[in-house]
Amino acid sequence: MNQQRRSLLKYSAVFGLMASAGLISVAQAQEWNKAAFEGKSLDDVFKILGAGSPEKSGAITLNAPDIAENGAVVPVGITTTLKAEQLAILVEKNPSSLAAQFFIPAGTEPFVTTRIKMGQTSNVYGLVKADGKWSMAVKEIKVTLGGCGG
Amino acid sequence: MQRKLTLGLASGVLAALLMVSSSVSAQKSATEDIAKYREMIADGNPSELYEAAGEELWKKPAGPKNATLEKCDLGLGPGVVKGAAAQLPRYFKDTNKVQDLESRLMTCMQKLQGRDPQEMVDAPFQKGPKKDMEAIVAYVVTLSKGDKIKVSTNHPKEKEMYELGKRAFFFQGGPMDFSCASCHAEDGKRIRLQDLPNITTQKGAALGWGYWPAYRVSSGQFWTMQQRLNDCFRQQRFPFPIYGSDLTMALSMYMAKNANGGTVETPGLKR
């Protein structure tokens, strides 16, 4: 706990300094959601994000391959017809579920693509917060073993 | 009654068809899915990050002579970078040797900047002077992207290197009896799901030679051709191939010459 608190303090100190120097926006400095990124299970992260148990929605598309040739780089994109204000990518079987989250200001499309690491074949969740309510899309991505040395 | 029967028959046939196609297509669809994966990651090749750093290093004075590499002769005359990588390896009169890109860059670093090539040879990949080399290679090969591979064996030394390379390609050794040819001398072969180009053919050689150097997603590193060859030998369970050795020149000559007429697609993006 102490350790955690200390590193939390360190974070705020660094961010505070940079925020005051105008290097990053204040919103950003306040919000690296340590607790959410350290959440082990999907439910942990849902709880911390305030997502409860999000419902599946056909309005969300998770753009990802069925098979990843390499778990070190798995392309994942979320796009939705909902008026999204926040997007999150979760990997059920990773040591910590939350991979990344994005805040979408007005004028920005509800569309983000990035690349994530996956330790093994797992369900991947695309979460969308729109009008204060969370919903999601789920897709299984198979991670295959590579050539020669594996 | 009759209608029911037809329907029943039709659905039976359909079910049978589905069963057959699902088992036959299992592997095909895996290959297609991998193709989709590769397509998705092709957009945004991190090689670009190395290329930018390499351009800076090319133009930055360095070494005991505090000189840049801008006068380096890669075969098309001092300072000509565009298209140079597409014609390497080649014979160089000043060194009286057949050289690939990395060997030639070592010559330039020695002659122009006064750096000791042995330091480069000895450095581990991705570290120290090799890190600089890798970035410079990324910069140079990008300036041949889209060109046709055009390697000569007109000079007797080039011809000799090609023949030695061909023999080295089939040289078996190590505790697994592997040679390059064990995996790269037949069409349509794979290790796991990775396609193996048949380097004895023009088409296969172009697929291999034409796409390296590349950013490798499995290691998150930009790999030069020397590192690619090095890791092939590691997987072959051979001893460590010496950086810039004639052995590596010969194998490169064999691959590049076989690939002639293909397109330079470097830097590639690989698993």
Place this chain on the structure above:
Amino acid sequence: MNMKNMKSLLAISSFALAAIAMQGSVIAQQVNDPKFNKLIKDGFKADGIAGLDRIDQDATQKFCSDPVFSISKQGEKMREKIQKINMDSIKQPSDGKYIGDWKKGEAIAQSGRGSTWTDKADTPIGGGCYNCHQIDPKEISYGNIGPSLTGYAKLRGNSQEIVTYTWNRINNSKAYNACSNMPRFAHFKLLTEQQMQDVMALLLDPASPVNQ
């Protein structure tokens, strides 16, 4: 048939014979080339467990490094000789047991690790079987350098003949095909006897997923 036709026939056949003879003289074993030997010798350095002894070829490796002679008709005698050397090196299991644990066999088949210069002497060496073979149909990431082994015993049965053949193949594939691409697992001590018994089980045990 008149004399003229006969003559031309003879001419043709003698020409064909000459052509065969000429070809025969072309296909000979690769000559020893000091330049090539130097290229190889100067091309490598020892690193960790990967010593320079690894480029000292044995008779099998030397023969199979010659892509023309090794598959030629002229090379047939040599091929048979190589196969005999390898066959003679095979030892049947010391405890008389051929079939081990298929689950352990699957793990060995999956692993392609070991015996590189980045490995240590005690790094367990995998069989690397999936690199080249389809085995358990559930594993979609398999290579095709070797034949599919899915349904191995279901297709072939597990008579003593099949069991011995399979044991020999895993031990030293070159006993049957001098220049097979498959490593000689026993000869180079890549797998232990126990590990080979486990891989045998993966292929031959009726309970193995391979035979479902």
Place this chain on the structure above:
Amino acid sequence: MADPMRVRAAENGGIVDVKILMKHDMESGQRKDAAGKTIPAWFISTINVKANGKDVLNGQFGPAVSKDPFLNFKYKGAKGDKIVVSWVDSKGDKRTDEATAS
């Protein structure tokens, strides 16, 4: 000093498509070094993108984002927009690069 990013922005029909490549190891905290010691996590944690001084995206990464991160998003904008991308990592290192929408 962190290495430069590659930022590309292309306008089409009033939408600017932004593609960003960042140079970062994104150490997961799961890997072990040769001696068997865990390599501590070290990753880009926050990223901010501004167009003409206004936020167009705020992102937060965990250590599960791939090495040399890639990010693609779109916003309503115009050719000539000045795009500024900044990231901060978990050790407080930072980097800012710019691009102009074309």
